[in-house]
Amino acid sequence: MRFAYWSRELAGWALIGIGLWQFWNTYGLISNRRIFEAGPSAFIAFIIFRSGLHLLKVAVAAQAARSLPEGAQPATRKASRMAVKSVAPTPTKSVVPGPRSRAASANGAAN
Known part of the structure; x- marks a missing residue:
């Protein structure tokens, strides 16, 4: 594996x-x-x-990755979300998806 690093370095x-x-x-x-x-x-x-600059960057990244401990995993944080409050003019409970016919609204159906 060490040869791969030096070959990239020399090629770069x-x-x-x-x-x-x-x-x-x-x-x-x-x-x-x-x-x-x-x-x-x-x-x-x-x-x-x-292309030479890119190969040098890859060689340095490979050397840095090789120096990490075997079981090293990046520390991940749980994404926190802020409470979402609707700013829409119509409340979401009163919005019915799809068109409503005039006959259905006159009879009071499908609330």
Whole structure:
């Protein structure tokens, strides 16, 4: 397992180095006024550099997770809720779901 951490770490640093090298090539293209070639090159450099940063973050997270005790569980709190008071204009007990026909309300049915 220890090898997996170091392989991610080394791959992350390698990708950061390749990304920086690609940024340097992009700078050379811009210096030679090759603007159209520099755009895709900068995009590729950005993606490679960000990939290296992500691998480094994953490697550090794996190392931190490995240092936790075996049975460690996060402390969870019970969510407390405030008492809910209706602010609606009509009380909820008097609301009947669905439409009521005029004939039913005239006969006093379905209260």
